[in-house]
Amino acid sequence: MTELPRRFVKTAFVFLILGLLLGGWMLLRRELYGEWPHPYLISAHTHIMFVGFVMFMILGVALWLFPKPARDDPRYRENRIEVVYWLLLCGTLLRFMGELLRSDNGASWLAWLVLCGGLAQLTAIVLYIWTMWMRIRTTTGYKRQQVTREAVGRNSGEMDNGSIE
Numbered sequence: 001m002t003e004l005p006r007r008f009v010k011t012a013f014v015f016l017i018l019g020l021l022l023g024g025w026m027l028l029r030r031e032l033y034g035e036w037p038h039p040y041l042i043s044a045h046t047h048i049m050f051v052g053f054v055m056f057m058i059l060g061v062a063l064w065l066f067p068k069p070a071r072d073d074p075r076y077r078e079n080r081i082e083v084v085y086w087l088l089l090c091g092t093l094l095r096f097m098g099e100l101l102r103s104d105n106g107a108s109w110l111a112w113l114v115l116c117g118g119l120a121q122l123t124a125i126v127l128y129i130w131t132m133w134m135r136i137r138t139t140t141g142y143k144r145q146q147v148t149r150e151a152v153g154r155n156s157g158e159m160d161n162g163s164i165e
Contacts, residue, residue: 001064004081008060011089015052018096019045037103044099051121052092059084059128066135073134084128091120 001009022045026037037045069076095117102110 004078004085005060005064007085008056008063011085012053012056012060015048015056015092019049019053022048022100040099040103044096044103047092047099048096051088052096055125056088056092059088062132066132067137069135070137075131075134077131080127080131084124084131087120087124087127091117091122091124093117094120 022041026041026045029035030037063081095114098110098113098117101107102114
């Protein structure tokens with residue numbers, strides 16, 4: 001695994017720990033003190049787990065496992081994925097912190113913090129999809145394997161329906 005996918009995966013684990021800590025804190029307050037979590041705390045927890053953990057993990061593993069970019073791929077540039085990483089990281093942290101603070105503070109500027117974080121997340125994911133789109137293709141190894149199977153099938157007497165006489 002190269003450095004950039006590894007960074008996505010490690011960041012995912014950091015977000016998982018943050019999400020588990022926040023979830024544990026909300027559970028403790030609910031069960032011991034009867035205090036139900038504020039909707040902004042629930043939103044912060046949801047985003048840190050699903051965007052922070054799940055999305056970073058998916059993007060990192062996809063970056064690692066998808067076929068290498070074709071030589072003529074005009075879209076894939078590693079620096080674009082670097083921009084995706086930082087946009088998604090900053091957006092997720094802004095949104096998480098904004099929602100945490102909003103749960104205890106009614107300052108209107110915090111709404112802008114949450115909104116900017118969400119827009120950064122949206123921008124990052126759209127840029128990732130646009131950059132990675134051309135990497136979603138059949139690899140040459142798979143094509144070679146498929147051709148070999150077809151040739152073996154013709155030589156071994158397989159019928160078109162896949163059964164052997």
